[in-house]
Amino acid sequence: MNGSLTKEQTLNLRKQFIGPSCTLFFKSDPVKIVSAKGQYMYDEEGHEYLDCINNVAHVGHCHPQVVAAGVEQMGQLNTNSRFLHDNIVLLAQKLVSHLPNQLCMVYFTNSGSEANDLALRLSRHHTKGTEIIALDRAYHGHVVSLIDLSTYKLDRMIDGVHTKPDFVHIAECPDTYRGKYNTASNPNDDLATLYANNVEDILDNIAKKDKQVCCFIAESMQSCGGQVIYPPGYLTKVFQSVRAAGGVCILDEVQVGFGRVGTHMWSFSTQNVVPDILTLGKPMGNGHPLSAVITTKEIAASFEGCGVEYFNTYGGNPVSCAIGLAVLDIIEKDKLLENAVKIGKLMETKLNELKEKYTLIGDVRGLGMFWGLDLVKSRATRAPATDEAAYIVSRLKEEYILFSRDGPDENVLKFKAPMCFNKDNVEHLILKLDKILAELTSNKEH
Amino acid sequence: MNGSLTKEQTLNLRKQFIGPSCTLFFKSDPVKIVSAKGQYMYDEEGHEYLDCINNVAHVGHCHPQVVAAGVEQMGQLNTNSRFLHDNIVLLAQKLVSHLPNQLCMVYFTNSGSEANDLALRLSRHHTKGTEIIALDRAYHGHVVSLIDLSTYKLDRMIDGVHTKPDFVHIAECPDTYRGKYNTASNPNDDLATLYANNVEDILDNIAKKDKQVCCFIAESMQSCGGQVIYPPGYLTKVFQSVRAAGGVCILDEVQVGFGRVGTHMWSFSTQNVVPDILTLGKPMGNGHPLSAVITTKEIAASFEGCGVEYFNTYGGNPVSCAIGLAVLDIIEKDKLLENAVKIGKLMETKLNELKEKYTLIGDVRGLGMFWGLDLVKSRATRAPATDEAAYIVSRLKEEYILFSRDGPDENVLKFKAPMCFNKDNVEHLILKLDKILAELTSNKEH
Secondary structure, eight states: OTTSSOHHHHHHHHHHHBOTTSOOSSTTSOOBEEEEEBTEEEETTOOEEEESSOTTSTTOBTOHHHHHHHHHHHTTOOOOTTSBOHHHHHHHHHHHHTSOTTOOEEEEESSHHHHHHHHHHHHHHHHOOOEEEEETTOOOOSSHHHHTTOHHHHTTOOSSSSOOOTTEEEEOOOOTTTSSSOTTTOTTSOHHHHHHHHHHHHHHHHHHTTOOEEEEEEESSBSTTTSBOOOTTHHHHHHHHHHHTTOEEEEEETTTOTTTTSSSSSGGGGGTOOOSEEEEOGGGGBTBSOEEEEEOHHHHHHHHTTSOOOOOSSTTOHHHHHHHHHHHHHHHHTTHHHHHHHHHHHHHHHHHHHHHHOTTEEEEEEETTEEEEEEBSOTTTOOBOHHHHHHHHHHHHHTTEEOEEETTTTOEEEEOOOTTOOHHHHHHHHHHHHHHHHHHHHHHHO | OTTSSOHHHHHHHHHHHBOTTSOOSSTTSOOBEEEEEBTEEEETTOOEEEESSOSSSTTOBTOHHHHHHHHHHHTTOOOOTTSBOHHHHHHHHHHHHTSOTTOOEEEEESSHHHHHHHHHHHHHHHHOOOEEEEETTOOOOSSHHHHTTOHHHHTTOOSSSSOOOTTEEEEOOOOTTTSSSOTTTOTTSOHHHHHHHHHHHHHHHHHHTTOOEEEEEEESSBSTTTSBOOOTTHHHHHHHHHHHTTOEEEEEETTTOTTTTSSSSSGGGGGTOOOSEEEEOGGGGBTBSOEEEEEOHHHHHHHHTTSOOOOOSSTTOHHHHHHHHHHHHHHHHTTHHHHHHHHHHHHHHHHHHHHHHOTTEEEEEEETTEEEEEEBSOTTTOOBOHHHHHHHHHHHHHTTEEOEEESTTSOEEEEOOOTTOOHHHHHHHHHHHHHHHHHHHHHHHO
16 A cells, blocks of 8 residues: 555645644644654655664564564454453563562553553552542543542543543652752752652642542653653652552553663563553554553452443453563563663763753653753753754754654653664664754754 | 474473463463464464454555564664654554545554553543543453543452542443443343433533543444444444533444444544544554554644643654554455455345354454454343353364453353455355354253
């Protein structure tokens, strides 16, 4: 089907038939991509783009082993999980083998949204609590129950229809650079404790109102919120408080799981915690709709105790699970965690060199294959440099590098490339970033 | 991967690692399926089962054209809809070409649950109303927002945690055989009007409480609720009332769309109505996670007006859309609607012959490839024959025929086979049903 329409025709049909809320990258001049391989994407004219943003294509676009696994299973059987099949149990077993012992019961779903929604259902039936604590700037999915607690979306709603329900409580985002407590305003304080105390206060307020906390939900590192790495010890303290109050702790690794941090398979290990419920998604199927919820035997038993079965038509089907097994296999075989560690170190060095050179870069933060550049108009005020971020992303596209920006002020450049991103790719990216940052500096001087 | 585990090993791993809420067909002796083709499934010992229940495998299990479409696209590109791509716009255009003019804006999602949840979001932003009217016995999906209005699930919850919210109003299920108004209790009444008046009453109550109705949501024919065909004129009347009150009408064709009724591509055409929002799912990807919401320009504009984009990671990806295009093509090329009409007529004749013969069959209802046998202990009382339904499903399995039962009393035998089900399959099914019904009668006599 590819290539049968001109780019203009594609764009016109899109305007005619696709809901206008579904927006394109580079709205003023969108990219038409017709094929992809590894960390590269190709447009209809054959231009090669270096992909720094598609974290879903985790082991690389169109990885032959993933394709082969899908192809083989599609021709044989694709049906629901009410029939016994090896793939679903083998994938569950494999996932569990990568996790602490207590996380051993798996539910397969089709998207991060479905996974997080199910995590909420599990936590409600287990705790019988109603109150949910989520982080400011969080995005956990596009279904009603998750928009309810995602200020990343709620804060931008302008029609007054979908607002935060009373049972949702928003905790300060533990962003040590730009959050309420930060290295400028609180240079001598333990920021982890300050932010954890904020959650403690929310728990106190819930108790005062005679309500019961259901769960605390957060990404292990916040992605859409602006590539936020929590201060060491933050989640440990929060988990202690939440559990003491009878709540469960949900960690969302839809964006940050499967080795993205490099040093560990799961980002939560960098905070030395284990959640009660873990949700997985995007990279899990390398683009194929596949996600999961993994929890403890106790929580799974509580959910079963509600008396109603959980059935998800496509969840855990043999094709999805064959692909999931291939992804896990490739992560090991291609040593993608080791690569993430190596690339992460190089990115850290190179990005900090750029920071030395350009005051526009206020903060460089990240781990492995997950980096953020927080751009500022002034290092003293840390005022977000939103226009400059837009300029850089747009210029990088002209240089055939796909990059994005995010955070509440859309001033944080986000790097979350496929895990096969290599040393040469880093050198190339840094060269172009350097060039564009120099342009900005020179524009400013004139 | 198939066949590497014995059935016992598969079952044991399933118990160990899969959430216990995920239940199997034939719990006491589940079936392990390793491959499937057309309307047949094969277990690990090579037994061939005639499949009368997998409505998801719409054009037949592992249809070669569906597999080929998926295979080709998987190797080329699978990424999100923020890049321009032909497949998404071609599939949207094709779907719209099968619909009345006003239904022209498409949103792609990954499951019926995601589609129905998005439909609720659209209706809320468009009407700014809060109150939802759903039918009793309805099942619209497994996410929180849909469990909220699915009494098929809510009525079975025994832990008191998830109950119906106040903004959800349940209308009587317009089941003319077993509902509040039926052919026995109201032999001389216009049942469509009686049931539509019930919705009118709910609208009046909403108005009295100074609330605004948001939407009426229903399947075009109710599947899990017990294969319910609404009385002629019911939806026309309901739509008039709901729209007059400022609400929008959502029809869920996740189970009953894509030609299942035979005479039309969409079941709603049999009721002579057009919804404001239509949701599609299961058959759309023939097993691949693919679903959609289709609405009017006005509703799409209202949703855009909320100020927040809609992004669904896998929704509308090139692989899903290639598969969706193949499914639509096969429906036309293989003349599956014509087949559904032909098989529907044969089923009607044959099932009614069985009804003549066995008083256990209280009601035979259906259209095309969608049939229900409502089993009763007595035709006078219409008391549900639940145990007998269980026996028949279990015995059919021994005869290598996959069948299921549903409805609030689990006494309705459900037929919703792949659309390639043929005349010989019907003859074989009827032969076996006849034999098993005779056993039941003979058991009863002794």
